[in-house]
Amino acid sequence: MKVLFPFLALAAGFGGMTLIEVSASEDEQKDIVDTRPTVTIETAQAEDYQVVISNHGEVQPLERTMISAQVSGEVVSWHPSFVAGGLVLRGSVLFSIEKDAYEAALLQAQANVSLAQSQLIEEKARADVAEREAKSLPSSKVSDLYLRKPQLLSAQANLKSAQAGLKIAQRDLDNCDVIAPYDALVVSRNIGVGQFIGQGTTVGEIYNVEAAEIIFPVAGFDREFLPDNLAEKEAKVTTNGYNPIERTGLISRDLGVVDQATRMSQLVVRVNDPYSLKSNMPALKFGNYVQVSFPGRTLEHIYRLPQSLVNNQTVWIIDKDNKLQPKKVEILREEGEFLLINKGLSDNDSIVTTLPEYPQTGMEVKVSSGEKANELTAQKAR
Structure with missing residues (x-):
């Protein structure tokens, strides 16, 4: 036993050292972790894009008329709808004089x-x-x-x-019978049966409901995107609120001046039959504040990106080596939450949609395996 003990001790020590080395190797392998930030990407593709011009304005009557008596006499009757808020048709007798x-x-x-x-x-x-x-x-x-x-x-x-x-x-x-000159909304009436009125006496006010007009401003940066021919171009008129009302109008004219204070032009959209006397559409009442939008010029080879992807006119992409690279872009126009870009990007660029917290040029990243590359395209206006 005294002879074998040194050999047994040596074998036990060698085995222990081997076990320690194997365990250390396994620990080192377990500690190796990919520390590259994970990003998601989308593939950029340019398309032709039709600009949408949009702004707000107030619905106003085409005409406002103060109703007056052209002869003197006693009022003997008036139309049941000749009251504030009443609607009367063209040719209706508003009131009669003896x-x-x-x-x-x-x-x-x-x-x-x-x-x-x-x-x-x-x-x-x-x-x-x-x-x-x-x-x-x-x-x-x-x-x-x-x-x-x-x-x-x-x-x-x-x-x-x-x-x-x-x-x-x-x-x-x-003239003893005062006739409505058009389909009208009665705003006010100041007479009653038995009342004597003189010639020229104002007895009420009516608004023309055969057509409404909306005057809305066009900003200076929008003017270059206006179509060449504005006359009779369709425009969408939409109210705000829980149950929005949508109507279609036609651009009637340009007021022909630029506001000195705001440097804006002003266009007029006309909507026929706003109170829907001849249709089943919802009424577009005077005084409503509405959004007016209509198609402008068609831009060629445009990238339409969410504003969140563009910071200081810079877009981050990843190159073929999966490294972050910034690209300076030229923003042609802003539309809502999107930006229209015409320079700086190329087709098939891999645009990073979720950046690391502190992105750096040349930073190695890995693309999320669960995300498929989508296309960021400039959608054509419908």
Whole structure:
């Protein structure tokens, strides 16, 4: 045993050292971890993109009319819808004034016309007699007075005057019924039955609901993206809120001036039948603050990126060696939460969508295996 003990001790020591080395090797292998940051990427592809011009404005009536009486008299009736908030159709009688005096004036004017006509007939007959008698007289004795020409002209003038009086009497009688000049929203009414009103008295106010207009500003940076021909171009009109209303209008005109304070141009969009009197669409009421948008120019070879991916006009990509590289880009336009980029990127660039906390040029990264490369494309406006 004394002889074998040194050999056993040596074997035990060697075995222990071997076990320690194996354990240390396993610990070292377990400690080797990939410390590269994980990122996700999307592949950039350029496409043609149609710009959308958008801004806000207030819905206003095409016309505002103060209703006045053109004749004096007592109010005998008014339309049931001739109240604030009422809607009346074109040609409806808003209110009526007592007609007896005007009907009598019309009869008197008709009588005057008949009398003037009879006087003219009589004068024509006398002129014919004088003309026949003048044929047997020397020309020196025949004058205009003898031929009754002044009397004939006077009778003709009296007839015209009587006819003019008849027209005025007929007009006054017709004006006893005040007619709505268009489909209208009644804003106010200041009369009642039995009230006497004078000629020219303002009795109410109405708004034209056959069409509405929206004046909205166009910023200076948007002007270069306006289409060449604005006339009659369709525009989408949308209200804000829980149940938004969407209507279609047409660009009517440019007001033709640039506001000196804001340096903005102003366009006018017209929406027909805003109160839907002739359709089942929801009413677009006056005073609503709405968003107006319409298609502008089509831009070629554009990248449309979320603003969150662009910082200080720089976009991060990864190269073929999976290293971060910054790229300076040129921002052509901002639209909502997106930016339109026309320079700085190339097709198939791998744009980093989730950056490390402190990105550095040349930093090695790894692409998330669970993320598929998508395409960031400039969507064409529908």
